[in-house]
Amino acid sequence: MPFVDIPSRGDYVSLWYRTNSVYGNVGSFDPSKPTIIMLHPLFLDSTWLQRHFDDPRLSLQYNIIAFDQRTMGRSRCRPSELHDCYVDAADLALAMQALFLPACHFLAFECIAVNAVLRLTALWPELVLSLTLCNVPPPTELKWVFNAYDELLQLWCYAADLDAFEHAASEVVTFMTGETSNTDLQDALIAYWEAWTPPTKRLRIVELVNIMMNRTPLTQKELACIRCPVLIIQNEQSDVAPLKHAENLKKQLINAKGDIPLFTIKGAKACMSIMPGSASLVNQAFSKFLATLPKARTDLIPPKIPVSERTKMALRTLGDLIGDPSYAQRDPRSILSFSCVSSEVARSQLENLRFYARDIESAYCPLGRDGRPLRKYSERQKSHWFHGDHRGMSQIDSAALLVAQKNYKSQSPERPIAGQLTANGNDLVTEDIAQDGRMRRTTFNTNSVEKQVVKGSMTKVVTQSAGVKTNNQGNPLPRVGGFL
Known part of the structure; x- marks a missing residue:
């Protein structure tokens, strides 16, 4: 389970990766098998892809590798206001070339992973055998999601004690999974965030949220560059990634090879990679899709074109796609040269990072002296009035509540938890709304x-x-x- 360091002028990136090979590195890959690269879901890292690593339908037939995004998990980077999905795509491309990996099948989960792998395919098509996109996000964030991230960012980064941090994390759990009945999953997620993204490391979350909230949609010209086979897997009832956006992307990928299957997981809401039933269905659809494709090998040989020359070619391609010839003159030794962040947005994101960096050394840490969480979330004391039940009711006397629930008979649908951030529209964020949000986050x-x-x-x-x-x-x- 090693790191791959990516040399980059003016930047620092070290990506951690894990594999299903005997010795945990690409050197022990079976050359007769194709390779799958998995990209983890939002707010998590590659350890949460274990349900896919352990599935024999994938692990026995393919070499598998998963990278931690530069701001998550064990990966390390220098905070940058220029970080966007094109930078993430360049991270993947240079990491593959550094490891001598050939073209691979990609399995990408949710917002940032899907956006990054689409951009990777547009600039480095020779590195991609196929794309499997899980939970395709909207082109820009939905307004209610945008506002929810604003609120969660403040709650998360400025939590003053354990109760405040757990309250923010529990909202994120509900936001991601759409349910709170699975206490084991809830405990595991909150414990993970306490260890890897506490308020003392809030710049990682701020940079991650910046990418999501300030992203720009791919143009038709960029999507036309995708010519490999594509499979889309979408949750039927996801509020964060409605099904219609997957259907729209399917129509826009006009040059994809063959028909684009759209596999819908009935009744599923979100985060299919960490829900046991959804993860199994993803593995089933993905393995059947790969079985229809030609068999490939994994021969670890140096790339035919030197990395520096291939990077220059990718920068020229990017300049042609966005209509800015100056990209061809950018430094190919810097990954940040691939950034498409405008100067105005970059300035605002830099102010954002500086704002959240203030007093970060005195921020609250929810871990004990042994570096472990102080308790499980499910073991907390529920004696305060703001601890509501599954119908949003708050109480102190639990016995009285049970009697009230038994006698309460209603035909109305279940209401969300009190304080839960829920969907209230399908409108997309405009540039004016995004700019207003960037200014607001640095003023309070x-x-x-x-x-x-x-x-x-x-x-x-x-x-x-x-x-x-x-x-x-x-x-x-x-x-x-x-x-x-």
């Missing part, structure tokens, strides 16, 4: 409160707070007949 946080400052002597402060009228010098006026 959950610690900001309005304080009234009263200047003067202590006598003046006490009399004003007690409602006693004073003269111009701040002295209290005498009482006459009980009135001032």
Whole structure:
């Protein structure tokens, strides 16, 4: 389970990866088998792909490798305001070339992974045998999701104690999975975030959210560059990634090889890679899709074109796709040269990173001295009024609540948990809304409160707070007949 360091001028990237090989590296891959590259879902890392690594339908027939994105898991990078999905695509391409990997099949989960692998295929088509896209996101974020990320970012990054952090993390669990009944999964997710993305490492989350909230849609010209076989797997009832966006992408991939199957998981809501039933269905559809494709080998040989020359070619291709010839003149030794972030957005994201970097050394850490979570989320004390039940009801006396629930009979559908961030529309975020959000995130946080400052002597402060009228010098006026 090693790292791959990617040399980059003005940047630092070290990607951690894991494989299903005997010795945990690409050197022990079976050359007679094709290779699958898996890209993990949002807010998680490659360890959460274990349900796919352990499935014999994949592990026995293919070499498997999964990279941690540069801001998640064990990967390390320098925070950058230029980070976008094209930079993530360049990370993958240069990592594959550094490991001498040939063309591979890609299995990408959710927003950032799907956007990155589509851009990778447009710039380095020779590295991609096929694409399997799970939970295709909207071109830009939905308005209600955009607002939810804004709120969650503040709750997460400025949590003052364990209860506050667990409250923010539980909202993210509900947001990701659409349910709270699986306490084991909830405990595992919150424990993972406590260890890997606590408030002391909030710059990683800020950079990740910047990519999602400020992303731009792929143009038809960029999508036309995708000519490999494509499979789309979509949850039927996902609020974050509605089914219609997968259907739209299927229509836009006009040059993809063959028909594009759209496999829908009935009744599923979100995060198919960590839900046992959904993950098994993904493995089934994915393995059947790969069985229809020509068999490939995994011969680890150096690339025919030197990496620096191939990077220059990719920069020229990117300039042609976005209509900016200056990309061909950018430094091919820097991964950030692939960034398509505008100067205005880059300036705003830099301010955002600097804002959240303030007092980061004194931020709350939810781990004990042994570096482990202090408790399981399910073991917390539920004695406060804001701990609601599955119908959004808050209470102190649990016995009285059980009696009320038994006697309560309603034909109305289940209501969401109190405080849960839920869908309220399918409108997409515009550039004006995104700019307003960027400005708002650097002007307030959950610690900001309005304080009234009263200047003067202590006598003046006490009399004003007690409602006693004073003269111009701040002295209290005498009482006459009980009135001032």
